[in-house]
Every structure is written in structure tokens, then in C-alpha cells.
Amino acid sequence: MAPRIHPTALIDAAATLADDVSVGPYTVIHGNVRLGAGTVVGAFCELGHPRLGGAGDRPLVIGDHSLIRSHSVFYEGSCFGQGLNTGHRVTVREGTIAGDHLQLGTLCDVQGDCRFGHYSRLHSNVHIGQGSTVGDYVWLFPYVVLTNDPHPPSEVRLGVTVEDYAVVATMTVVLPGVTIGSGALVAAHSAVAKNVAPDTVVAGAPAAFVRNADEIRLKDGSGRRAYPWRRHFHRGYLPAAVQAWIAEFGAAQP
Amino acid sequence: MAPRIHPTALIDAAATLADDVSVGPYTVIHGNVRLGAGTVVGAFCELGHPRLGGAGDRPLVIGDHSLIRSHSVFYEGSCFGQGLNTGHRVTVREGTIAGDHLQLGTLCDVQGDCRFGHYSRLHSNVHIGQGSTVGDYVWLFPYVVLTNDPHPPSEVRLGVTVEDYAVVATMTVVLPGVTIGSGALVAAHSAVAKNVAPDTVVAGAPAAFVRNADEIRLKDGSGRRAYPWRRHFHRGYLPAAVQAWIAEFGAAQP
Amino acid sequence: MAPRIHPTALIDAAATLADDVSVGPYTVIHGNVRLGAGTVVGAFCELGHPRLGGAGDRPLVIGDHSLIRSHSVFYEGSCFGQGLNTGHRVTVREGTIAGDHLQLGTLCDVQGDCRFGHYSRLHSNVHIGQGSTVGDYVWLFPYVVLTNDPHPPSEVRLGVTVEDYAVVATMTVVLPGVTIGSGALVAAHSAVAKNVAPDTVVAGAPAAFVRNADEIRLKDGSGRRAYPWRRHFHRGYLPAAVQAWIAEFGAAQP
Structure with a gap:
């Protein structure tokens, strides 16, 4: 099936669109973009945005059967597996590598040089600092922030790691270098300053052990x-x- | 007076625009949209966005004399009274029912299946979880989040209720199932885990009683x-x- | 060098574009806008947006060699020095006066009637309430909110002041009328209710003295x-x- 491209979409001739791609009105796609089969891009997006000082020559690869909703911006130099699903107004900077079926909610802000496993889900307005690592089947809820600078501003980068199946609830800050263990739950409105043991619940600012997760x-x-x-x-x-x-x-x- | 439609706006022939509607450049309006008289829509909006798996066949009704600012997205299947007033980049999902003169600030994110009374005002970047109920003359300040899942992720939905005249200050999370009583004030940067009595002030994480509101x-x-x-x-x-x-x-x- | 204007950009004939200005696709520039030499404006922006009830007749002045990224909105009646640098989806309301080399991160929301010195840097999603004053070389990190109403809603405006070289870390609320002293550091996830002495570190909600900054x-x-x-x-x-x-x-x- 031929691509279904809105006539107002501006698609560089060098971009690669697989079968059955759909692009909404007024969306801009640069020449370094490769969209997988069946992928749908909404209106007012810009895909393949050059990085600062960059030539726009690194590929942005979006896997098959992805959905990028309106007003989103993806930079060059990132790669997503199949089934990427975003909300509206997502920003993803360069150097992001993600597995299959990543969900990025409306207003998510991925600062670049991050890693995401498979099937992780970020709800609205999650901020992922540079150098973060997010595992498989992770959940990050609205207004969660993963930081990376232990004494801002500085040139030191200590990315956060969120292990498989972990859950970070709404409006929580995870401080630089922290690891959230597999299956852990961080309660809403927490500030996590030290590592969280797997399958435990922490809460508060600074976050402290509350109970084992399986007691809930x-x-x-x-x-x-x-x-x-x-x-x-x-x-x-x-x-x-x-x-x-x-x-x-x-x-x-x- | 005839509609004042920018020539770059893309308006489906099935959309219903009452007298004196104005639509800004590059805005997309689907066929299921009904705009009330005198309503103004800014640039780069998308109104009547189909819901996931939906056919775009449910109406989006916007009352008379409304103002929807630029880059906003409204889904199908919602209904707003007259005098709706939004900031920029508002997102409203399907199933939202609102009274007259609702204000939604810049970057507000209404997740759908919500109810709003009359004259409530949400400042910038407020996040309204699915199933929330907001009364009349309510104030929600920047970065307030109304949640709904008591043990995320799950299929349980316990929406928040904010009663008439209540005020929730900046950067506060309201936890699932909580009712903020009429005329209550929640201080900034709080996490509200239990019901708040009418006309009282609570603060902290978890939020606790501070004083009666009329003592301030x-x-x-x-x-x-x-x-x-x-x-x-x-x-x-x-x-x-x-x-x-x-x-x-x-x-x-x- | 002639301006490099994308053919889909809508630029009012009364706008003033200095040498070597670049404007991206679908961007709207009103007649009251003056762009300095070498300034680059991304896609889907609206510059010179009329204020509420305004005629769009106050100038928006952007200094030389600025960069305004995509989906941003600037109102009339503000003035920026040279080297302004914004992320995506920035909103700046009327009455903002800024020095040189201000950085406004993605999703920043400047509510108007604010002052910024030189070389201050706001990271993503910072909210600047009306009447705020930010000095030189200040750092505000993601999801920081500067408030202004001591008992919302009211007509009282007590703007926040952030002095030179001060740093406010992620997800912190600064309450109305507070002054953050020169060189101070506010830790992440704090709520600052009283003035912070220069070159000290405060943390918590409410924020309290932790140590002198030079001990870190x-x-x-x-x-x-x-x-x-x-x-x-x-x-x-x-x-x-x-x-x-x-x-x-x-x-x-x-």
C-alpha cells in the first residue's frame, strides 16, 4: 500500500518511508529519517531535527507500526524499535536508543543519550535526563524527573537507572546516579536520593523504605x-x- | 458575520461553525466538530482528533464565545459550555464534560472522562487524570496533578473530587479517591492522601491540617x-x- | 545575506527582519516583530502574538544571533538581548525584559512582566510567574516554579527574586516574595518559603539551611x-x- 501523505506534509526526498506509512498535515520530515511499515505520524511534527551544530546527517530510525502523535519533535541520531507509541508534543533529543513498544506520554521530554528497554511506559510530562537507563516493562508516571548532575551546574553526569518492572509514581525526582531496583515502587511526590532495593516500596523526601511491595x-x-x-x-x-x-x-x- | 477562517486552515466540510467563528493559520478541524458563535481558535490546533481505535464520529462541542489558543489538541467526544478559555498547547482527551467559562492554562493535560463545573480555572500545566470531578469556581494552580490509580499500574480507577471554591496550590499531587472539600486550600508542594475538610487548610507530604481557611x-x-x-x-x-x-x-x- | 524564509512561513509585511534571518516552515510572524541579525526561528512558531485585549501593536524585539526552536509562542511587548536561545514549545507572555544570552528550555512558560539579567539559563519546563526577577548567571532546573500570589487567588502580587549565580534544582517551588540570595543553592524537590542567604544550601519543604555552599x-x-x-x-x-x-x-x- 502506498504511503498516505497529507499534501501539506513536507517530506525530504531522501527520507525513507516503508509501506503503508501515514503522515499528517503540516508535518516536516527531514532526509535522515527512516519510518517503518505501517507507522503513523500526526500533524505538526518535526522528525529528524538536526542536533545543535549537527548537519542533520545521522539517521532517525522509527520501527514498524509506530504512532507519533501531533506536535512531536524527534532529533536525528536516535533509534526506536517497533511499536513506538507517543502522546502529543513529545521531544526526543539525539542519541536515544529504545527497544520495542516504548510508550512516551504527552509532553515527555527525553534529553538524549538515553537507553530504554522493551515495553516501558512513560505517562505524561516525564523528563528523562541525559544518560538515563530505563529497563523493560518500567512505568514512569506524570511529572517524574530523572536527573543526572549531582552538583548543578557541572560537567559530571551520573545517570539514573530504572530496572525492569519498577514503578515511579507521579511528581517524583530521582537524584543523580540512583538505581531503582527491579520491581520497586517509588511513591508519589518523593525525592529519591539513594538506591532502592528490588521489590520494595519507598516514599518521602528523601525517600525511605516503607514496606515490601508484595504487602500491598x-x-x-x-x-x-x-x-x-x-x-x-x-x-x-x-x-x-x-x-x-x-x-x-x-x-x-x- | 461570516466565519473568519485563515486560508491555510484545514476544515472538514462536515464541521459546524456558528456565526463569527475565527480560525487561525494551519489549524486542523475534523468533521465531528461544532464550534459555537464567536469562538476563536488559534494557530496549529487540531480539533476533533479521533480517539484511539475510534472513527472520529463522536462530536466535539465547543460553546459560544470560546477561545482556544495555539497548538492545542481536543479529541472527539467532549462537550464544553460557553466561554471556554484555554492557553497554548492544551490537550483534552475524549469524554470530558464541562460547564461554562472553564479556563485551561497553557500545557494543561486533561486525560478524559472528566467532569468540570462552571467557572473553574486551571493554571498552567495542570494534569487531570481520567475520572476526575472538578466542581464550580475551583482553582488549580501550576503543576497540580490529580491522580486516579491507587497502586499503579492497575485497572482500578479512583478519581479525585475537588468541590466548589476549593483551591489547590502549585506542585501538589492529589492521590486517588481523595475529595478536597468545598472552600478548602491545599498549600503548595503538598501530597494529599486523605480527604480534606471544607474550608480548612492542609499542607505537607502527606498533607495535614494546618488551620481553618478563614484565619488567613x-x-x-x-x-x-x-x-x-x-x-x-x-x-x-x-x-x-x-x-x-x-x-x-x-x-x-x- | 538575504533572509532565508521558508515559503510556507507567514510573515507580516510590517515585521522587521535583519540580515541573515532564517524562519522555518509554517511559522507565523506578526507585524510588530523585530528579529536581530542572524536569528534563527524554527517551525510552527508564532511570534508577536497579541496580548489579551491588545491590538498587537507593541513590539516584540529579539536580539541578534538568537535561536527560537519549534512550536514556540512569544507575545507582543517583550524585549530580549542578543543570543536568546530557546528549546521547543516555549511560551513567553507580554512585558518580559531580558538581557543577553538568556536560555529558555523546552516547555518553559514565562508568564510576563518578568525581568531576566544576562546569561541566565532555564532548563526544561520552568514556570516563571508574573513579576519575577531573575539576575545574571542564574540556573533554574526542570519543573522549577516561581510563584507570586501569597493567598491564591488574589490581586496581590509578590514576585520572586533570584539573585546572580543562584541555582534552583529540579521540582522546587519558590513561594511568593522570596529572595534566593546570590550564589545560593536550593536542593531538588524543595518548597522555599523564606529568603535564602547568599552562598548557602537549603533543602526540604519548607526549605531549611543545610550547609554553606562552598562545603560541597x-x-x-x-x-x-x-x-x-x-x-x-x-x-x-x-x-x-x-x-x-x-x-x-x-x-x-x-
Whole structure:
């Protein structure tokens, strides 16, 4: 199927658009962009933006079946797996490498030189400082900020690491160099100054240990454990992953 | 008076524009949109955006004499009374129902399935989670977040309720299922984990009772009470409402 | 050199563009705008936006060699020195006066009637309330909010003052009327309710004295002092300023 390109979209002849790509009105796509099959780009986006002092000659690669919503800006020199899904007004700077099925919510601001695994989901207005590392199946909620400078301003960069399945709730700052352990939960409105042990809950500013994550129960009347969340939350994941989680925890286990 | 439509605006022939509508350059309006008389839409907006998996067949209704500033995105399936007034880059998802004279500041992010009463005002960059309920004459200040998931991620939705005349100050998170009582004041940089009694002030993380709201005095040298704020703050409200407030509290009462 | 104007840019004939100005696709420039020599404006911007109830007749002046990135909105009635540098989606309301080499990060929201000195740098998503005063060489990090109303909503305006060389870290709220002293450091995720003495560090909500700034050491193995930051951080400043700082503190002094 031929690309469905709005007549007002400005697409450089050197850009590579695979089959069945759709581009919305007034969107600008530079020549260094490669869009995977079935990818949809909304209106008013700019893809392949040159980096500061750059020639716009590094590729921006977006995997198959991705969705980039309106008013988003992606710089050159980044690479996303298949199934990228963004909200509106996302900014992604150069040097970002992401796995499959990354979600970036509306207003997310990825500062560049970051790594994302597979199936991580950032809700609205998350700020990812340069040099951050985000694992697989991570959740970052609105207004979370991952920082990187231990004594700003300086030339020291200590990126944050968020391990697989970890959850950082709304309006939390993670301070430079911190590792959020696998399956940990950081409560809303926290400031995380030291490493968080896997499968624990921390809260406060500075954040401190509250309990083990598996002590929290779902508020749905079932009495089931709320964490690890992959016990009960399966929306939008691959059937193979969900089946593995069910095998790990049991389908209806409390 | 005929609509004043910029020649670069892309307006679907099925859209309904009442008298004296103005649409700015490069704005996109889908066929499911109905704009009330005298409404002004800025540049680079997209109105009637289809919801995920939707056909773009639900109406987006904007009342008379509204103002939607540039770069804003409204989804299908929402309805606003007259006098809606937005800043720039507002996002409103589907299923939002609002009364008259709602203000949404620059960068506000309304996640959908929300209710707003009349004359509520959201300042810049307020995030309204799905399922929130905001009353009449409410004030939400910059970077306030109303959440909805008590143990994220999950399928449980416990929306926040903010009652009439309540005020939530800057950079506060309201946790799922909380009700902010009528006329209450939540101080800046708080995390509200339990219900707030009407006409009280709470502060901190977690937020705790500080005093009754009517104990705060205006810092204008008058010695008058600062709350209920409708004693002294009348800018932009209907004369009938202001007269009722004056009758309730007296014109110059301390 | 003639202006390099994209053919889709909409530039009012009354606008004044100096030599070698570049304007990106789909950008709108009103007639009250004056762009200095060598200035670059990205895509999807609107410059010279009329203020509410205004006629669009006050000038917006942008100094030489500035860079305004995509999707930004500047209102009429503001004036910037040379070397303004913005991220994407910046909003600047009317009545803002700034010195040379101001940086405004992506999503910054300057509410108007503000003053900025020279070489101050705002990172992403900083919110500057009306009536704020920011000195020279100030740093404001992501999601910092400068407020102005001591008992919202009211007609009282008590702007924040941030003095030269001060640093406010991520996700901090500065409450109305507060002065952050020269060279002070406010830690991340703080709420600053009273004045901060020069060259001190405060943290917490409410923020309290922690130590003198010059007691913090760089985490780069050098053992050098991290503050005043102009001891060691020189990127992007004028050689004359850097030489003065080196003369003040010594080139390699611990």
C-alpha cells in the first residue's frame, strides 16, 4: 500500500518511508529519517531535527507500526524499535536508543543519550535526563524527573537507572546516579536520593523504605496482591509475556 | 458575520461553525466538530482528533464565545459550555464534560472522562487524570496533578473530587479517591492522601491540617480575611455571582 | 545575506527582519516583530502574538544571533538581548525584559512582566510567574516554579527574586516574595518559603539551611569545591567572564 501523505506534509526526498506509512498535515520530515511499515505520524511534527551544530546527517530510525502523535519533535541520531507509541508534543533529543513498544506520554521530554528497554511506559510530562537507563516493562508516571548532575551546574553526569518492572509514581525526582531496583515502587511526590532495593516500596523526601511491595493489596475487593503488578495488569502486553507471568504467579493467586 | 477562517486552515466540510467563528493559520478541524458563535481558535490546533481505535464520529462541542489558543489538541467526544478559555498547547482527551467559562492554562493535560463545573480555572500545566470531578469556581494552580490509580499500574480507577471554591496550590499531587472539600486550600508542594475538610487548610507530604481557611489574612495591608476568596477576588466572574458573594460576606467586611 | 524564509512561513509585511534571518516552515510572524541579525526561528512558531485585549501593536524585539526552536509562542511587548536561545514549545507572555544570552528550555512558560539579567539559563519546563526577577548567571532546573500570589487567588502580587549565580534544582517551588540570595543553592524537590542567604544550601519543604555552599565537593575525583560553580563550570560563557572567574578563584584551586 502506498504511503498516505497529507499534501501539506513536507517530506525530504531522501527520507525513507516503508509501506503503508501515514503522515499528517503540516508535518516536516527531514532526509535522515527512516519510518517503518505501517507507522503513523500526526500533524505538526518535526522528525529528524538536526542536533545543535549537527548537519542533520545521522539517521532517525522509527520501527514498524509506530504512532507519533501531533506536535512531536524527534532529533536525528536516535533509534526506536517497533511499536513506538507517543502522546502529543513529545521531544526526543539525539542519541536515544529504545527497544520495542516504548510508550512516551504527552509532553515527555527525553534529553538524549538515553537507553530504554522493551515495553516501558512513560505517562505524561516525564523528563528523562541525559544518560538515563530505563529497563523493560518500567512505568514512569506524570511529572517524574530523572536527573543526572549531582552538583548543578557541572560537567559530571551520573545517570539514573530504572530496572525492569519498577514503578515511579507521579511528581517524583530521582537524584543523580540512583538505581531503582527491579520491581520497586517509588511513591508519589518523593525525592529519591539513594538506591532502592528490588521489590520494595519507598516514599518521602528523601525517600525511605516503607514496606515490601508484595504487602500491598489491590483495592478492588479481591484481596489479591498489587505487586508485582504483572500478577494482575496485562493490558497491551504480548500474549507470550502475559502467559509467562501467569505461569510465574498463578492466574488467580491472592 | 461570516466565519473568519485563515486560508491555510484545514476544515472538514462536515464541521459546524456558528456565526463569527475565527480560525487561525494551519489549524486542523475534523468533521465531528461544532464550534459555537464567536469562538476563536488559534494557530496549529487540531480539533476533533479521533480517539484511539475510534472513527472520529463522536462530536466535539465547543460553546459560544470560546477561545482556544495555539497548538492545542481536543479529541472527539467532549462537550464544553460557553466561554471556554484555554492557553497554548492544551490537550483534552475524549469524554470530558464541562460547564461554562472553564479556563485551561497553557500545557494543561486533561486525560478524559472528566467532569468540570462552571467557572473553574486551571493554571498552567495542570494534569487531570481520567475520572476526575472538578466542581464550580475551583482553582488549580501550576503543576497540580490529580491522580486516579491507587497502586499503579492497575485497572482500578479512583478519581479525585475537588468541590466548589476549593483551591489547590502549585506542585501538589492529589492521590486517588481523595475529595478536597468545598472552600478548602491545599498549600503548595503538598501530597494529599486523605480527604480534606471544607474550608480548612492542609499542607505537607502527606498533607495535614494546618488551620481553618478563614484565619488567613490578606497581605495587602487591609487586615481582611483571605478566605473564602470570593470575599475579595471577583475578576472575571459574572456580576450576579459577585453580587451574591458581596451579599453573603459584606462588601468591606474584615 | 538575504533572509532565508521558508515559503510556507507567514510573515507580516510590517515585521522587521535583519540580515541573515532564517524562519522555518509554517511559522507565523506578526507585524510588530523585530528579529536581530542572524536569528534563527524554527517551525510552527508564532511570534508577536497579541496580548489579551491588545491590538498587537507593541513590539516584540529579539536580539541578534538568537535561536527560537519549534512550536514556540512569544507575545507582543517583550524585549530580549542578543543570543536568546530557546528549546521547543516555549511560551513567553507580554512585558518580559531580558538581557543577553538568556536560555529558555523546552516547555518553559514565562508568564510576563518578568525581568531576566544576562546569561541566565532555564532548563526544561520552568514556570516563571508574573513579576519575577531573575539576575545574571542564574540556573533554574526542570519543573522549577516561581510563584507570586501569597493567598491564591488574589490581586496581590509578590514576585520572586533570584539573585546572580543562584541555582534552583529540579521540582522546587519558590513561594511568593522570596529572595534566593546570590550564589545560593536550593536542593531538588524543595518548597522555599523564606529568603535564602547568599552562598548557602537549603533543602526540604519548607526549605531549611543545610550547609554553606562552598562545603560541597565535586564528585569528579578532584576534591575541588563545587560552589561557587563558576570555579569550574565555564561552558558557553564569554572568555572575558571565564577569565575573571579564574582570576577570582584560581584555575585549579581546590
